[in-house]
């Protein structure tokens with residue numbers, strides 16, 4: 001007999017899952033059109049990279065290409081970004097120097113940073129990019145609920161289809177601990193290309209120095225690339241990609257915020 005054959009067990013299980021991820025999120029699982037998400041957000045010839053499809057991020061089979069991922073994501077992230085995930089995101093956004101007109105959120109996930117960005121800069125045009133159509137579907141749902149207009153795109157952060165110097169600001173939140181180092185570096189090269197001169201990048205992610213000492217936490221959250229991420233330096237990556245004024249500050253208990261600017265050539 002499987003759990004599916006036992007209605008009492010199934011109800012208990014749903015209750016437990018509901019307590020952890022919240023009733024709202026559980027309802028999303030039942031009501032959103034997951035099949036339609038792939039049809040709406042995925043280009044027919046979209047090629048999912050092997051570093052992405054081969055890993056079960058957070059222990060979820062198929063990783064972000066499974067509707068379970070976006071439905072449980074917000075609950076998991078609350079614990080992964082202590083003591084207060086929302087405050088951390090606000091702290092990162094407080095480091096933005098100018099009033100950006102065009103903002104790109106790379107690896108936007110369920111849009112948690114995007115929504116705060118849009119509320120902070122209501123006049124700005126915001127574009128969200130992610131590989132997973134399921135994460136995009138939930139991000140879109142959250143934005144609609146708040147009546148916010150955002151452009152959505154499925155794509156690879158390291159090879160986007162945007163034009164050179166299209167954006168004033170790029171936000172990269174909790175992405176680099178989930179990409180292999182060479183991909184993170186390629187994403188920063190892409191950010192150089194996409195930013196206008198003087199444009200800013202804001203990176204919120206795990207605190208590399210702290211993570212080096214808490215391998216058990218990396219294992220607990222089943223993060224396939226975080227151990228290698230922890231041994232690197234986002235500051236160095238930024239400088240190597242040509243960013244200026246790269247600066248990292250620690251935030252919360254195990255997070256860090258890094259900012260940098262694209263070089264302005266005043267002699268031109």
Ligand SMILES: C[S@@+](CC[C@H](N)C(=O)[O-])C[C@H]1O[C@@H](n2cnc3c(N)ncnc32)[C@H](O)[C@@H]1O
Pocket residue numbers: 052064077106107108109110111112113129130131132135155156157158172173174175178179183
């Ligand atoms: C840990 S989540 C972070 C989501 C969101 N930025 C946040 O702050 O909550 C990482 C997200 O990056 C996406 N992702 C991973 N590799 C990517 C890549 N190369 N290009 C675009 N998105 C990527 C995943 O699908 C996932 O939604």
